[in-house]
Amino acid sequence: MEWLLELEEEFDQEIIHQKETYxxxxxxDYYWYSPILKKTLANRYGDCVISPRTEEELIEVVSFACKRKIPIVSRGGGTGNYGQIIPLKGGIVLDTSKLKKEIEIKDGTATFQAGAKLGFIEKTLRAKDQELRFFPSTYMKSTLAGFIAGGTGGIGSIEHGTLWDEGNVLELTVITMEEKPRRLKVKKQEELAQYIHSYGISGIITEATIATAKKTNWHDVLVYFDSLDEALLFSExxxxxxxxxxxxxxxxxxxxSNFFTPLKSFTNDSQATILLQIDSKQKQDLLQLIVESGGMSDDTFAAFIKEKHLRVSDFSWNHVTLWWLKEHEDDTYLQGRFDPTCYLAQVHEIKRRFGDEVLIHxxxxxxxxxxxxxSQPVIRYSTDNRLQEIIDGFREIGIKVSNPHTYILEEGGKDDWIDDICTAKKENDPYSLLNPGKTKRVSTKQFS
Structure with missing residues (x-):
């Protein structure tokens, strides 16, 4: 392609990568969690990778691509599960991992460049008596902008909510996809929502300011119950x-949990488990609640986690699915929000209809x-049709499904802000060059 030769002439070779394997x-990303996406996205790749070292260099790349109508897909840590970053129309994979500087940390807020890994941010914050409010289980690899543009919530969301909850994401710096890119400072909640969980279709995030929490000394606990009902009622x-x-x-x-290989000495195939992080000052209060509820815990668990340099995040959220897939590679999962007023009845109905085809998480x-x-239940996959029957079954009994088997933004179940996202895309990306094909609302006919 002619534009690849022009790219080499215009930019430092150090930031351009064309080796096919790379x-x-x-x-x-982790699209292969889905047997459907595994089939539809297996052979979709960019034409090159560009890794800008500064925001100014990134802007130059964006201008170059826009003038030549070359698609761009922004990439953070590549830990998403829905094919968010997989290029459907080739073009440039914009690797933001070199934009990783700490910009400012104040009491209650932190500003970093887009490519800063959440694990690094957490370590930096804890050294200053603060911590992330919440983060995905993949936080050691996930980047700040990648999480904001592709994530939802995670460890800590039990206290602080999700990315959409007001007061969590405070400000974004966004670069538009134009011949003369604009640098936007986005602060209002309704405008921030145009870029949260947007798959990068509405703009390229280069900096983010997030709210932080005061550092807590967390204590790791694994609780056992003989029945799933008992475990769920205790967890509630x-x-x-x-x-x-x-x-x-x-x-x-x-x-x-019996497939959490590093925790084999603590798990079995018959008991439901609850993995907890609790304020270490409240260990005795928690122990009393466990005993009152008929559960059991192992006093040596927290010490084992520390001694083995393990992270409980690696056994929660979508890491649960990952551990299962290591030994059941043909299976998959769903994402769904149960009704807090009748979730137990919904669980019973799911088990009545589908039995062990659905394992509750x-x-x-x-x-x-x-x-x-x-919830992120594991699904014992057999066919696409049966998977759809299970999805339909969830919805029939009032479970809000976020479908992880589609790369189309509005089909994923987190579509509350899709109109706002697409409005921003039309304003910021007039040629629909940012991650084309990830929404049905914006035409990408020029790339067909």
Whole structure:
């Protein structure tokens, strides 16, 4: 392609990558969690990878691409699950990982460049008596902008909510996809929503300011119950407690946790488990609640985690799915929000209809101030049609499904802000060059 030769003439060779194996690697995420996406996205790649070292260099790349009508897909850590970063129309994979500087940390807020890894940000904050409010289980690899543009919530969402909750994302710097790119400072909540979970179709985030929390000394606990119902009822009691401060309430139906290989000495194939992070000052209060609820815990668990340099985040959220897939590679998962007023009845109906085809995994979170049972159940996959029947079954009984088997933004179930996202895209990306094909609302006929 002629534009690749022009690219080499105009930019430093150090930031341009055309080796086929590398381009293919950088064009992918964890889309293979889905057997449907695994088939539809397997052979979609960019034409090259560009890794700008400064925001100014990134802007020059954007201008170059826009003048030649070359698609751009922004990439952070590549830890998404829906094919968000997979180029459908070739073009440039814009690797933002070199934009990773700390810009400013104040009491209660932190500003970093887009490519700063959340694990690095957490370590930096904790050295200053602060911490991230919440983060995905992939936080050691996930980048700040990648999480904002492709994520939802995570460890800590039980206290602080999700990316959409007001006061979590405070300001974004966004570069538009134009021949003369604009540098936007976005602060208003309704405008921030145009870029949260947008797959990067509405603009390229280069900096972000987020709210932080005061550092807490977290204590890791694994709780066992003989039945899933007992585990769920205990987890609800803990989740809604205003007395106990927690960062994680993660429930697994047996035998899911028995596939957490590093924790084999603590798990079995018959008991439901709850993985917790609790304020270390409240260990005795938690122990009393466990005993009152008929559960059991192992006093040596926290010490084991520390001694082995493990992270409980690696056994929660979508890492639960990942551990299962290591030994059941043909299976998959769903994402759904159960109704907090009748979630137990919904679980019973799911088990009645589908039995062990669905293995329950809950993550309790806060959404707009309400504690709700979010879920990422493992699905024993057989056919696409059967998977759709399970999705339909979830919806029939009132579970809000966020479908992880589509790369189309508005089909994923998190579409509350899709109109705003597409409005911003039309204003910021007049030729529809940013991650084309990820929404049905904007025409990409010029790339067909």
């Amino acid at each position: 381009v293919k690697k950088m064009s992918q 009691k803990l989740a809604i407690s205003t007395h106990l401060k927690k960062r994680l309430v993660s429930v697994c139906e047996a035998p899911l 809950f993550e309790w979170i806060k959404v707009k101030g309400q504690i709700v049972p979010s």
